[in-house]
Amino acid sequence: MLIVANYHYIREDFSAAYPSIFGLTSQQFQKQLEQLSKFGSFISQEDLVSYPTRASEKNFFLITFDDGLKEQYELAKPVLEEMGIPYISFINTSNFSDNKVSLVHKIHLLRSHIAPGELLQQLVLETLSEKEIMAAVKHYNYDSKENALLKYLLNFKLSIQQQESFVEPLFAEIFEEEKVAEELYFTEEMLQELHKKGVLGSHSHRHLPLGRLQPSEVKKEMHKTQAFFLARFGKKASTISYPYGSRDSCEGIQEIVQKAGFELGFSMERAANASLDEDSLLLARYDCNDLPGGKNNLFGNEDPFKLAALRQWHI
Template sequence: MLCVGNYHYIRTDFKAKYPSIFGFTPSKFKIQLETLSKYGEFISQPELLQKIGQPLKKNYILITFDDGLKEQYEIAKPILDEMGIPFIFFVNSWNFSNQKVSMVHKIHLLRSVLSSEIINRRTALNLSPEENLLAIKHYNYDDTDTAKLKYLLNFKLNFKQLESLIDPLFHEYFDESKVFEELYMTRDMLIDLDKNHNLGSHAHQHIPLGEFDKEIISQDLKDSQLFFNSLLGHKLDAISYPYGSFSACQKVSKIAKENKFKLGFTMERALTADLQEDSLLISRYDANDLPLGKGNLFKENKLFSKPNYRYWYENSAIYQ
């Protein structure tokens, strides 16, 4: 079986006027890794590639980070290297080709200095009862109002609507060029990660790909591979789909395969029993779902006992 843990922010402290992210401190990260090591064997990207089409005869654990943040390279990587634990850092290529901050991070930063209520007042849309439930389920570590706002911003508004809402506010409080330099890895960091097979794509832009037409999905994945091929001299094998929700992943795995990706990661909270069926819809847990995390879905059971296996890939028709 395979358990994949996914992280984003890792900092010494997360103090903010309005807490907007649920990251890990270095000490908590190291303790969680030590705990996870008791349950299975850490696996690398090359080792996982070799197991495509095969049963998984051991209990494996894969550590992943999304978004290509500089703090991941500067804080998490030394801890992982010291402990001898392999990992994959998934990076959006758009940030580097455009020298811009992703909308998702603009929202995170704004929400750290402004209340959800202030931002919500600027929007003209409301969620349906069904969407409210989806929001609460997807953003299960946020309070209800924040979860609804995040869902509205990330899934309900189109990009032009988001720009007109978020960009004026963002530029009122932040210097985008300064944020870019401080927030994201450098190209040299990407090259260094690739040398040890620790690099993956997080698509080109950080958008919920499955919410768009196939042509837009295909172009986004193509642009990502073109960037990495130009930078590194080869395409990447692994991709994690931005947001990772059911709707954000629909239609995407087939197009990912067409763009030469071999491993694809969702945010379906489940274990992967084997890679004999589909290696482009591998499930992942948020790091806060895992032992010692904020939610810890495994309080009563050990990591691999009474497993909840991935289900989305079995409904393959929805991805075509």
């Protein structure tokens, strides 16, 4: 069985005017890895791609990171290497080819500087339905209801064009994009080192909800991200994690993803993977906070391999 843990922010200080980021300190990260090691072994990207059936023979954890954030390299990588634990870092290739900040990170940064109520007031939108409110609270279960509704509106209700027209002017008032990009994401040297270690994967080109795009747009995203990997590293990426990871963000695109050369794809379905033999491009992942050592530990002190639900989205 395979349980995948997903991480984003690893930093020593999460203080902000309006806290909007939920991550771990390096000490909390190490402590969680120590707890996970009691229940299973850790598997690398190379082994998972080369010997996928191994995931069903033993209990494995796979450690993954989304977004290619510099703090992951500086704070998480040393912990992992000291403990001898493999991992995958999924990158949005536009951050490096265009030196741009992903829209999702612009939203994170704005939300840390502007009160959620103020941002909500500036959004002129139809009222969310009861179903959408429930979906927002469920998907963003670590946020306050107000923050969850704001993030749902920005990430799922608005079109990409509407998001950009709302976010870009506000972001430009407060931040210098090129400087933020340099501070936030891996450097070229970091990318090359991580590739040589065999730990890079794709998070698509831009951080967009792929399942909500037209097939032609998905094909462009896949082409651009693989073109980046070929140009920078001489080979295509074999693994991809889908931005946002919600069901509607990653369903129905697996044929396109496969044709682009990917062998494994990861959603954010909170579940374990009994096998990789069926639809290996729609694998489940847990947020790190869901697992032992996390802020919302779903398993207590029990073995997650014995209690975890099995993935269903691929059926």
